[in-house]
Amino acid sequence: MQFVIKRVLAAIPVVFLTSVIIFSLMRLLPGDPITVMAGQSQSDASPELLQQLRHQYGFDRPVYVQYGLWVQRALSGDLGYSVYNRLPVWDVLRPRILPTAQIGLTAWILAILVSLPLGAYTAVRMNSWVDWLGTALALIGAAMPYFLTGGLFIYFVAMRGGMLPASGFVSPFVDFWQSVRTTILPALTLTFALIAVLTRQARSSFAETMQLAYIRTARAKGLGEGAVVFRHAAQNAILPVVTILGLQLGSLFSGAVVTETVFAVPGVGRLLVDAILSRDYAVVQAVVLFITLSVVLANLLVDIAYGLLDPRIKQS
Amino acid sequence: MAEASPTTLPENVAPVIAVEGLRTELALRDRVLPAVIDVSFALKRGQTLGVVGESGCGKSMTALSIARLLPPIARIAAGRLLFDGRDLVGLPEPDMRRVRGRDISMIFQEPMTSLNPVKTIGYQIAEVLMLHVGLTRRQAWDAAIEKLRLVKIPEPARRAGEYPHQLSGGMRQRVMIAIALACNPKLLLADEPTTALDVTIQAQIMELMAELQESLGTAIMLITHDLGLVAENADRVIVMYAGRKVEEAEVNELFAAPCHPYTLGLLGSIPELGASLTRTGRGRLSEIKGSVPSLTQLPPGCAFAPRCGFASEQCHRAVPPLEEKRPGHIAACWHADRVLESLS
Numbered sequence A: 001m002q003f004v005i006k007r008v009l010a011a012i013p014v015v016f017l018t019s020v021i022i023f024s025l026m027r028l029l030p031g032d033p034i035t036v037m038a039g040q041s042q043s044d045a046s047p048e049l050l051q052q053l054r055h056q057y058g059f060d061r062p063v064y065v066q067y068g069l070w071v072q073r074a075l076s077g078d079l080g081y082s083v084y085n086r087l088p089v090w091d092v093l094r095p096r097i098l099p100t101a102q103i104g105l106t107a108w109i110l111a112i113l114v115s116l117p118l119g120a121y122t123a124v125r126m127n128s129w130v131d132w133l134g135t136a137l138a139l140i141g142a143a144m145p146y147f148l149t150g151g152l153f154i155y156f157v158a159m160r161g162g163m164l165p166a167s168g169f170v171s172p173f174v175d176f177w178q179s180v181r182t183t184i185l186p187a188l189t190l191t192f193a194l195i196a197v198l199t200r201q202a203r204s205s206f207a208e209t210m211q212l213a214y215i216r217t218a219r220a221k222g223l224g225e226g227a228v229v230f231r232h233a234a235q236n237a238i239l240p241v242v243t244i245l246g247l248q249l250g251s252l253f254s255g256a257v258v259t260e261t262v263f264a265v266p267g268v269g270r271l272l273v274d275a276i277l278s279r280d281y282a283v284v285q286a287v288v289l290f291i292t293l294s295v296v297l298a299n300l301l302v303d304i305a306y307g308l309l310d311p312r313i314k315q316s
Numbered sequence B: 001m002a003e004a005s006p007t008t009l010p011e012n013v014a015p016v017i018a019v020e021g022l023r024t025e026l027a028l029r030d031r032v033l034p035a036v037i038d039v040s041f042a043l044k045r046g047q048t049l050g051v052v053g054e055s056g057c058g059k060s061m062t063a064l065s066i067a068r069l070l071p072p073i074a075r076i077a078a079g080r081l082l083f084d085g086r087d088l089v090g091l092p093e094p095d096m097r098r099v100r101g102r103d104i105s106m107i108f109q110e111p112m113t114s115l116n117p118v119k120t121i122g123y124q125i126a127e128v129l130m131l132h133v134g135l136t137r138r139q140a141w142d143a144a145i146e147k148l149r150l151v152k153i154p155e156p157a158r159r160a161g162e163y164p165h166q167l168s169g170g171m172r173q174r175v176m177i178a179i180a181l182a183c184n185p186k187l188l189l190a191d192e193p194t195t196a197l198d199v200t201i202q203a204q205i206m207e208l209m210a211e212l213q214e215s216l217g218t219a220i221m222l223i224t225h226d227l228g229l230v231a232e233n234a235d236r237v238i239v240m241y242a243g244r245k246v247e248e249a250e251v252n253e254l255f256a257a258p259c260h261p262y263t264l265g266l267l268g269s270i271p272e273l274g275a276s277l278t279r280t281g282r283g284r285l286s287e288i289k290g291s292v293p294s295l296t297q298l299p300p301g302c303a304f305a306p307r308c309g310f311a312s313e314q315c316h317r318a319v320p321p322l323e324e325k326r327p328g329h330i331a332a333c334w335h336a337d338r339v340l341e342s343l344s
């Protein structure tokens, strides 16, 4: 418990820094929400009117004052108002969470289910054809950008094959099977790169573990190769992979930005892109805060899982 | 099969293990190297065989061959491993697994890393009992606590729930012994079991092994660099050099009348070989001038010839055969008589 509190406290500067950086970067972009809106509506709003709007939203105040106000409100649970959507930010963000979470978690779990066994197998059967295939796939997976994988899926599976929808997202509470169908392609696109990273990590970790003295002890006990790998190597070998799993959650979000655009999924990643383009400061801030908190939380969970898997951690 | 080299077997009692003409080879990228060459010996119930020799002479490879636990690059190329009336060479792997951990156990040098860090020590002992004796999880756990008591670990019931990092090196080696002896094996291969431990702990561990050997009748192959350990614990000794057994005798006989210059060098009593050969206090292998020839460039004759003070032209030409030089004492040296003479 003490450990959890310590980790939460350690996360505060991370969250603070990210918000400062994003806040400053956004203000460095040319234009503000008012100019963007005026440009889009093509109305000939007078400069006086625009200035008045800016004043109304507080965009004419010094940046540090704006930041201070944002922090003050965010701490009391108020994420602000989306100028572009004319809605409170939370109402804009909330419906976007489910698609991103559903697709991201599916990709994450798929990656674990594929890469751990594949990594273990290729480590034990080094230089077998599965190993070569796995290495090749990992290299391709690591080298292929999301938009290419996604584009290929859309072309071959959705358009030529007509098997799955190429875009959109349906909530599982509305239509469960349709929801599954809309999840598959973006999740596969995301998971491909993740599998590449995790399989390589799992393979090297298993290969290293299999050389250790206690593996020889396990064999000397008369255990079969399966028991040696699953009972004695696995728990030790997945420890480094677990760490990577937490870190990779961040890259899942950056992947979501691309896949949600490619597959037209109304998720958090897509929202971020739109909000940046429309200079919707409050939404950008909220989305980044949301992502940062998710990653911090995931890494906290990973640390707890690590502690459960490795008895050496508990005591220290 | 090549004709096995002679071995001195005490009459009447069938040995627990008889190694005959064992040859183990390493398959490297570009060539095959022998790590164990034509090694033969036998071990009776309750007997301890000391195996000594400098680093790299093939001691571990011999033990790993017997347990059929060789690394993937190594394989048994020739010879027989007669155990319990069966030849372990060529025994199918599933059958071999029933032998390992039950009839033949191994203890390794590294007590710090030989136990799985994420499993309790109780589990690691219980595991062999579940596997070979067919105990249930509960029974095996209770039996594991008994085994911990047997190897004199205080508070065994509490210790069983602990992890290896919570134990000292000596304690861990006791746990390794508990695992190895859990199923009352007929043969224990102890590969430098005390090398990593400090002196007082070493003595305790050896005493413990001797006690358990007494009560279980286990035959022990004790691999070590420590001649003091051999003198105190072994019944017979074999000396290995560059993959070959070069001498074998009862322990007192070997110390009293070494017939091979290499053994003489190990005992540190050979003036011709230079000043560094003073016998060390605890009888550790003393330094011998030069080093073990690499397996890649074994000389055509006696492998020890480049370092040997007794070497003659014949030694460089032909490998000396293993012959009985004194009653029950065999050695592979062309000039054993001169070596013996030099002693008096």
Ligand SMILES: Nc1ncnc2c1ncn2[C@@H]1O[C@H](COP(=O)(O)OP(=O)(O)OP(=O)(O)O)[C@@H](O)[C@H]1O
Binding pocket: B026, B035, B053, B054, B055, B056, B057, B058, B059, B060, B061, B062, B071, B073, B295
């Ligand atoms: N994995 C390996 N790859 C290449 N050569 C090896 C390997 N394992 C052992 N050898 C070689 O096999 C020979 C015999 O090694 P072995 O481990 O049996 O020696 P040892 O007598 O046990 O030495 P030590 O006292 O250092 O344990 C050595 O020359 C060693 O270099």
Ligand code: SF4
Binding pocket: B260, B261, B262, B302, B303, B304, B305, B306, B308, B309, B310, B311, B312, B315, B316, B320, B332, B333, B334, B335, B336
């Ligand atoms: S055979 Fe010759 S070289 Fe070899 S140990 Fe004997 S005397 Fe030395």
Ligand SMILES: [Mg+2]
Binding pocket: B059, B060, B061, B191
């Ligand atoms: Mg060794």
